[in-house]
Amino acid sequence: MKRTITHLADGRELIYFDRRDDADRSAIDQRDLPPRPLASELRRDPLTGEWIAVARHRQTRTFLPPADECPLCPSAPGRPTEIPAADYDVVVFENRFPSFSSHLGEYAEVGGLSEVRPGVGRCEVVCFTSDHGASFSSLSPEQVALVMEAWIDRTAELSAMPGVEQVFCFENRGAEIGITLAHPHGQIYAYPYVTPRTRRMLAMAAEHRERTGGDLFADVLAAEQRAEVRVVARNEHWTAFVPAAARWPFEVHLYPHRGVPRLGALTAEERAAFAPLYTGVLRALDGLFGVPMPYVAAWHQAPVREGADLAYLHMELFSIRRAPGKLKYLAGSESAMGAFVNDVVPEEAARMLREAAAITD
Template sequence: MRRTATHLADGRELFYFDLRDDAERGAVDTRDLPPRPAASELRYDPLTEEWVAVAGHRQGRTFLPPADECPLCPSAPGRPTEIPSPTYDVAVFENRFPSFSTNLGAYPQVGGLSEVRPGVGRCEVVCFTSEHDSSFSMLSPERVELVMEAWIDRTVALSAMPGVEQVFCFENRGPEIGITLPHPHGQIYAYPYVTPRTRTLLGAARRHRERTGGDLFADVLAAEREAAERVVAANEHWTAFVPAAARWPVEVHLYPHRGVPGLDGLDPAERAAFGPLYTEVLRRLDGLFGVPMPYVSAWHQAPVRVGRDLAYTHLELFSIRRAPDKLKYLAGSESAMGAFVNDIPPEETARRLRAVITE
């Protein structure tokens, strides 16, 4: 793998990750770009004890452009994009419309009980391929390994940034999910706090350890592998299963068989084994209803400074599609109370996913 660092016209960093050591990455961004926006403001909700980012500049971000105006495709003569090179394997760059950044502005207090502070952090875009009409499920095992190396490289770098408390790698896929760019890509958020979901998981893991002395995630994995009913696919190093209490109509978790706090803790064999299993699962999702499956794919890694002894890196993949022509909308119970109701038994979802022919 070769990693090349450069800058875009407005000073944002861009990183190329290439399978070939002789890839030429000297192209320069010639665009005349506006100044970078100030970082969002964080407002504290005393009722939920959670932080909310207010980022008004994101209202102006690019929204579903035609293919010949895609900002994630390689640059071409007369059509400069976010990626100056005429081709690339994997490219990572700072988001032009970030939820968090280090470009600070003024942050007056708003009164009441809500504290305000700068949204310090970083948001990056990860382009999985230069092919506009491709998808993650179509990537070769070597390309998936390269994407994983990019995730690891950026996780380590962002974790070292002042003020960053958690790094989150994820992909949103499909217009039903609310994507703004259809080009195959994901994102990385470097948060200035530990997210609510992670606090919940680590709290459960801590209480489980106090009760049993065991590792909650390892115990969940062992129980699912023993039950086997909800396992979708597995290999020597990873198991993909539908969780017993799945919230979403289609939900699959991928666990490595060895617990590590972050992606950088995976050894070469574990990294290589991830791609074939994950892309198989993605193809099963696409084959479930005969239409491309919209999904969120979310890596759970340990926070930078807390709970690292409790965390267990794994991927959670879920979709809002419950039938070929039906979506699950988060209505009153889910949105207002956080109380999920799943229309499809997890065992049925697992059975149907195993039955999909992927060859």
């Protein structure tokens, strides 16, 4: 793999990840771009202790442009984009409209009981392929391996940044999920705090260890493998299963059989085994109702400075589509109280996904 670092016209970092050592990455971004926005401000909710990022500049971000104006496609004569090169394998660059960044301004107190501090951190865009019409499910094993190398590289680099407490790699796919760009891509958030979901899971893992002496995640995986009914697919190194208490209509968790805290700790064999299992699950999702499924794919890994002994790297994949033409909305119970109600029985969801996988593969 060849890794090339360059910069866009406004100073943002851009990194090419190439399979070929002779890839030419000398193209320069010639655009006249406005100055980079200042970092968001973080406000602490005194009722929950959670941090909320207020990023007003994100209101102006690019929203669902036509394919011939996509900013994530390679640049062409007369049509410069975020990627100056005429072609690429995988590209990572700093988001032009970030929720967190290192470009700080002044942050005044807002009164009341809400503490305010700068939204220090970084947000990056990961372009999985130069092919605008592709999807992650259509990537070759070699391309998935290159994306994983980018995730691993960025996790290590961002974890070393001052103020960063957690690195989160994820993909939002589909207009129903709320994407603003249709090109196959994901994002990486380097948070200046440990997120509420991660903190809660680590607390449950600590409680489980204290009570049983076991590893919560490993025990969940072993129980699902024994039960079998919710397992969607598995191979030598990974198991994909619908959790017994799934929140979402179609939700699949992918666990490596060996517990590791972060992506970088996976062996070459484990990384290679991930691609066919994951892309197969994605194709099964698309095959459920014969339409591209909107989804969120989220990597859970240990925070930077805590929890490495409790965390267990895994991916959580879920879709908000519950039936043809019907979406699962987070209405009163979910949005106001955080209490989920699932319309699809997890065992039924697993059966449907297994059958779809048999057809699509």
